[in-house]
Amino acid sequence: MNRARRRLKLALALYLATGIATASTFAQSKSSSRSAHEAVAVRAPQPKAIDYDKLTQEATDLLSKYIQINTTNPPGNELAAAKFLKDKFLADGIPATTWEPVPGRGIVAARLHGIGKHQKALLLLSHMDVVPADPKEWKTPPFSGDVKDGTIWGRGALDDKGPGVVFLMSMLAVKRAGILLDRDILFVATGDEEQGGKDGAGWFVDHQQSVYSDVGYVLNEGGGIRVLPNRRVFYSVAVTEKTPLWLRVTASGPTGHSSQPPAETSVTGLLRGLQRLVEYHPPIHLISPVENYFRAMAELGDGPKQWLDLAASLRDPVFQKQFLSAPDHNALVRDTLTPTVLGASSAINVLPATAYAELDCRLLPGSDSKAVLATINKVLNDKDLKTEIVRNWPPVSSPQKSELMSAIQTLARRANKDAPVVPTLIAGFTDSHYFRQKGIIAYGFVPIELTHPDELKGIHGNDERVSVDELGGGIRRTVELLKILGGR
Numbered sequence: 001m002n003r004a005r006r007r008l009k010l011a012l013a014l015y016l017a018t019g020i021a022t023a024s025t026f027a028q029s030k031s032s033s034r035s036a037h038e039a040v041a042v043r044a045p046q047p048k049a050i051d052y053d054k055l056t057q058e059a060t061d062l063l064s065k066y067i068q069i070n071t072t073n074p075p076g077n078e079l080a081a082a083k084f085l086k087d088k089f090l091a092d093g094i095p096a097t098t099w100e101p102v103p104g105r106g107i108v109a110a111r112l113h114g115i116g117k118h119q120k121a122l123l124l125l126s127h128m129d130v131v132p133a134d135p136k137e138w139k140t141p142p143f144s145g146d147v148k149d150g151t152i153w154g155r156g157a158l159d160d161k162g163p164g165v166v167f168l169m170s171m172l173a174v175k176r177a178g179i180l181l182d183r184d185i186l187f188v189a190t191g192d193e194e195q196g197g198k199d200g201a202g203w204f205v206d207h208q209q210s211v212y213s214d215v216g217y218v219l220n221e222g223g224g225i226r227v228l229p230n231r232r233v234f235y236s237v238a239v240t241e242k243t244p245l246w247l248r249v250t251a252s253g254p255t256g257h258s259s260q261p262p263a264e265t266s267v268t269g270l271l272r273g274l275q276r277l278v279e280y281h282p283p284i285h286l287i288s289p290v291e292n293y294f295r296a297m298a299e300l301g302d303g304p305k306q307w308l309d310l311a312a313s314l315r316d317p318v319f320q321k322q323f324l325s326a327p328d329h330n331a332l333v334r335d336t337l338t339p340t341v342l343g344a345s346s347a348i349n350v351l352p353a354t355a356y357a358e359l360d361c362r363l364l365p366g367s368d369s370k371a372v373l374a375t376i377n378k379v380l381n382d383k384d385l386k387t388e389i390v391r392n393w394p395p396v397s398s399p400q401k402s403e404l405m406s407a408i409q410t411l412a413r414r415a416n417k418d419a420p421v422v423p424t425l426i427a428g429f430t431d432s433h434y435f436r437q438k439g440i441i442a443y444g445f446v447p448i449e450l451t452h453p454d455e456l457k458g459i460h461g462n463d464e465r466v467s468v469d470e471l472g473g474g475i476r477r478t479v480e481l482l483k484i485l486g487g488r
């Protein structure tokens with residue numbers, strides 16, 4: 001057997017590998033398969049047609065069972081879910097592995113080998129943990145995974161188990177159909193996202209560099225296909241997020257019996273400082289994804305004409321006041337500083353030596369944490385108030401132009417008749433920043449088209465659900481996107 005044929009055999013063997021995964025099959029595709037690419041192109045069998053109805057039924061069953069694994073965070077207990085997803089990949093011969101960063105917590109990864117023409121792999125990222133759900137508030141038990149009237153119900157249906165199933169089933173579909181992609185597709189489902197991701201994506205990027213060192217792109221939660229009330233459709237692709245600057249402010253004062261209080265105590269000092277802070281409004285700063293997002297909404301007929309040029313419109317005090325009165329708009333154009341936690345004495349008749357407040361500050365990309373902290377100290381204006389940083393990381397954004405963005409634009413043209421692709425800022429944060437900090441382009445985009453506006457309210461709310469049709473459509477579009485990005 002000559003060298004080229006050996007390489008071809010190796011490439012196909014890796015691609016079509018079945019059975020139990022080993023460390024070597026989980027490893028990245030080596031560039032040795034590059035020269036085999038031309039040969040494979042002529043010899044590879046025609047891909048089989050994908051039966052999306054059957055695939056959607058299988059995805060529905062899988063999501064129902066996945067929801068039934070209770071991964072409420074805290075405590076998470078994602079390991080059972082990680083093993084569940086791993087077994088699904090292994091049954092189809094896709095190498096997969098799990099890790100247990102701390103007891104009970106889990107991460108799963110699976111790799112669908114391409115034939116290695118391009119070096120940059122695509123990582124399909126989701127998280128397995130969910131926020132708590134109070135069964136008393138729900139129409140169906142939140143961990144039942146009930147399927148009725150064409151809808152899958154349960155905590156995690158959209159955030160983020162449904163997207164995880166869409167990604168997983170898309171990889172299975174590509175493998176089963178024998179579609180050869182020019183790059184590897186890596187699936188990673190993390191834990192601990194809902195509590196900041198330290199024991200999930202944070203652990204993964206710090207401890208498993210070799211698994212993702214060939215990754216150039218990440219698709220994650222944070223965006224998708226939105227249908228506006230006027231039925232116009234747009235693709236929202238999150239390219240950046242606000243950064244948390246979580247602070248603790250501590251005041252000190254004399255202790256003693258509160259029947260004879262001095263004029264100033266730790267509590268009064270804290271309250272006066274906080275009062276100055278809540279009366280302070282950080283300046284408005286319009287960044288380009290935000291400006292472009294509002295322009296796109298106006299062009300789609302889902303916003304007033306002032307949104308066509310938001311920068312100019314915001315100079316009008318009347319419009320500005322009305323615009324900022326919507327909390328979701330306000331959050332997109334300025335840093336926010338919000339006291340959320342207060343603590344002082346444990347007894348009503350004891351003056352506490354210290355009183356504290358925790359502030360959830362969210363910074364726009366471009367805001368400097370040190371400068372914001374200096375401003376906060378200036379506004380607090382009390383040398384007895386000490387501020388310390390509880391959590392913060394540098395702001396990171398992904399470029400708006402890339403081959404992944406081009407692929408999403410092609411998908412939008414083909415699947416939704418020229419729906420605009422709108423790069424966005426999200427006010428919250430996801431696991432994307434862990435990958436952006438490593439120089440990887442990460443977009444918040446899962447190609448599920450949400451057709452029922454109520455469904456978004458289920459995310460972190462009650463009666464979370466996704467329709468079977470939306471799940472199936474998500475798989476169909478993800479396969480299409482993989483084929484576009486896979487370049488064949």
Ligand SMILES: [Zn+2]
Pocket residue numbers: 127159160193221
């Ligand atoms: Zn989520």
